[in-house]
Amino acid sequence: QDFTEKDFAEKLQSFRGFQTVKVLRESNANKCLFLHGKLNGQDAVVLLEKSPFDKEKVDELMNENTSLVETLKNDIYSTYTAFPEKSLNAVKATLIHPATPKHITKYTDQEAFVVHETEDIYQSVTLPYIESQAFSIQWVYNILEKKTESDRIVYEDDSPEVGFILLPDMKWDRKDIDALYLQAVVHKHGVKSLRDLDQSYLPLLRNILTKGEAAIKNKYGIPRSKLKVYIHYQPSYYHFHVHFTHVKLENPGFEADRAHLLSDVIENIEMKSDFYQHKTLTYKVREQDKLYQALKEYGYFEKEDNKS
Amino acid sequence: QDFTEKDFAEKLQSFRGFQTVKVLRESNANKCLFLHGKLNGQDAVVLLEKSPFDKEKVDELMNENTSLVETLKNDIYSTYTAFPEKSLNAVKATLIHPATPKHITKYTDQEAFVVHETEDIYQSVTLPYIESQAFSIQWVYNILEKKTESDRIVYEDDSPEVGFILLPDMKWDRKDIDALYLQAVVHKHGVKSLRDLDQSYLPLLRNILTKGEAAIKNKYGIPRSKLKVYIHYQPSYYHFHVHFTHVKLENPGFEADRAHLLSDVIENIEMKSDFYQHKTLTYKVREQDKLYQALKEYGYFEKEDNKS
Numbered sequence: 001q002d003f004t005e006k007d008f009a010e011k012l013q014s015f016r017g018f019q020t021v022k023v024l025r026e027s028n029a030n031k032c033l034f035l036h037g038k039l040n041g042q043d044a045v046v047l048l049e050k051s052p053f054d055k056e057k058v059d060e061l062m063n064e065n066t067s068l069v070e071t072l073k074n075d076i077y078s079t080y081t082a083f084p085e086k087s088l089n090a091v092k093a094t095l096i097h098p099a100t101p102k103h104i105t106k107y108t109d110q111e112a113f114v115v116h117e118t119e120d121i122y123q124s125v126t127l128p129y130i131e132s133q134a135f136s137i138q139w140v141y142n143i144l145e146k147k148t149e150s151d152r153i154v155y156e157d158d159s160p161e162v163g164f165i166l167l168p169d170m171k172w173d174r175k176d177i178d179a180l181y182l183q184a185v186v187h188k189h190g191v192k193s194l195r196d197l198d199q200s201y202l203p204l205l206r207n208i209l210t211k212g213e214a215a216i217k218n219k220y221g222i223p224r225s226k227l228k229v230y231i232h233y234q235p236s237y238y239h240f241h242v243h244f245t246h247v248k249l250e251n252p253g254f255e256a257d258r259a260h261l262l263s264d265v266i267e268n269i270e271m272k273s274d275f276y277q278h279k280t281l282t283y284k285v286r287e288q289d290k291l292y293q294a295l296k297e298y299g300y301f302e303k304e305d306n307k308s
Numbered sequence: 309q310d311f312t313e314k315d316f317a318e319k320l321q322s323f324r325g326f327q328t329v330k331v332l333r334e335s336n337a338n339k340c341l342f343l344h345g346k347l348n349g350q351d352a353v354v355l356l357e358k359s360p361f362d363k364e365k366v367d368e369l370m371n372e373n374t375s376l377v378e379t380l381k382n383d384i385y386s387t388y389t390a391f392p393e394k395s396l397n398a399v400k401a402t403l404i405h406p407a408t409p410k411h412i413t414k415y416t417d418q419e420a421f422v423v424h425e426t427e428d429i430y431q432s433v434t435l436p437y438i439e440s441q442a443f444s445i446q447w448v449y450n451i452l453e454k455k456t457e458s459d460r461i462v463y464e465d466d467s468p469e470v471g472f473i474l475l476p477d478m479k480w481d482r483k484d485i486d487a488l489y490l491q492a493v494v495h496k497h498g499v500k501s502l503r504d505l506d507q508s509y510l511p512l513l514r515n516i517l518t519k520g521e522a523a524i525k526n527k528y529g530i531p532r533s534k535l536k537v538y539i540h541y542q543p544s545y546y547h548f549h550v551h552f553t554h555v556k557l558e559n560p561g562f563e564a565d566r567a568h569l570l571s572d573v574i575e576n577i578e579m580k581s582d583f584y585q586h587k588t589l590t591y592k593v594r595e596q597d598k599l600y601q602a603l604k605e606y607g608y609f610e611k612e613d614n615k616s
């Protein structure tokens with residue numbers, strides 16, 4: 001490799017000179033730590049995450065070079081603190097430098113709140129919020145018109161009423177089948193979310209479920225009993241789309257306060273056409289979400305927390 | 309500390325002599341690796357998990373002793389592979405030795421399957437399975453009769469019809485408020501699961517929700533907007549109980565194919581008393597679950613996967 005002097009100057013060899021200002025967030029489950037600090041007098045954000053074990057290097061790990069300190073012993077069970085060789089125990093580090101206040105906010109732990117959105121709250125707060133934001137969904141139209149990502153399309157039904165484009169989610173590496181993640185984006189415009197669905201959309205919903213599952217079985221060999229098919233509420237963008245993931249994928253987007261199984265949605269609407277217009281829908285907001293602000297200004301949380 | 313010679317002989321100093329037979333399971337999200345191997349000629353199971361970062365030791369980590377190798381640079385963003393000092397980068401290891409075939413099976417990755425349980429499948433497979441198993445729930449009765457765990461009770465409503473005992477879940481350390489996890493166990497016997505609920509149980513369900521939330525606000529200062537309140541289907545034991553967790557707790561038990569929000573359950577039954585007798589309920593089974601075997605013998609999966 002060739003380095004210019006400038007490259008060399010900027011390429012860090014260690015965290016020498018880094019001064020921690022604050023721990024922004026930590027996750028014990030995922031072994032992450034996000035820091036705000038100073039480097040060369042400028043703000044920096046460092047995202048640290050322990051690496052997964054490398055299956056290919058198990059033999060290098062499980063030998064005399066990994067020292068052990070026993071912490072507990074009970075019959076056939078014992079626990080140890082193990083110290084592997086440095087080279088086998090990497091940490092992934094992302095540095096943002098210089099960092100703006102926006103970066104610092106973005107990676108700071110946010111308070112989360114549970115919202116029980118009644119029909120009335122939807123009409124009074126959520127719907128006006130969605131309409132006032134006038135979110136740009138041009139990027140979705142670009143996909144549907146095949147101006148972008150057309151080489152990524154897995155399946156298409158081009159009907160303007162019940163059709164959709166099926167393509168890999170950005171979070172999927174397209175290699176690990178156990179982590180399969182696709183999205184079906186409908187051709188029809190104007191369906192904002194679950195709240196808009198009634199029996200007039202049953203042909204669309206059934207078509208996505210049936211043809212989406214068939215396309216995935218065809219292309220990847222994954223049968224119906226290995227697939228989770230669901231809708232987000234709130235969605236991350238207000239053009240109707242459906243998530244298809246492998247049963248083994250553990251992702252936060254499948255939590256019970258966000259994911260609604262498409263088969264449940266179809267069944268509920270079959271039972272009662274206006275099910276989702278009247279249903280109280282429960283979801284999580286974070287303090288930096290604009291919807292949280294809108295709900296707060298409306299006095300939602302004050303009222304809610306005085307109930308109990 | 310005093311060690312007997314026997315203790316000393318059994319206390320491992322390293323993984324010297326360990327021979328890996330097979331990788332049983334790995335989780336990239338949680339940085340775990342489970343191994344089957346041989347140690348002193350006997351079977352062993354080793355469970356490895358990278359430790360979370362220690363917030364108290366950030367300054368020891370973020371200095372010249374942590375070496376960096378740059379992997380990518382783009383404007384203000386750069387990524388590195390970091391190598392912290394051995395002592396700051398521990399791995400938690402659990403050793404089961406000698407291990408039985410049962411241990412090996414227990415820690416082996418299992419195939420998972422999505423089940424769409426219709427009313428008919430419930431009557432034909434699930435209900436007979438529950439009844440045939442005759443699960444012992446004596447331990448639940450012991451809690452309700454205060455023969456065990458009575459010192460752990462957070463709140464009790466002693467009504468035999470709508471009452472319950474609220475106590476910490478075993479998974480909660482009772483210290484970290486952001487990880488709060490309680491269970492409400494009903495005094496009434498014979499309510500197996502969500503499938504049994506109809507309007508005759510509305511007073512019970514509303515009582516658990518209202519008094520459970522109030523007790524948690526009282527004792528821990530956590531308001532309604534910070535609580536997730538839900539039921540599992542399938543439950544882990546067939547005596548009716550409700551989960552209360554902090555909004556921040558990320559636990560697999562809150563996945564959309566297992567957790568049913570109590571507020572949704574109440575609203576659905578208010579709308580239609582026999583909602584849960586007719587509803588198709590979707591959940592995950594693993595190949596070693598007896599319910600999986602029962603469904604398979606019934607031919608459920610064959611039929612299901614020929615649909616798509």
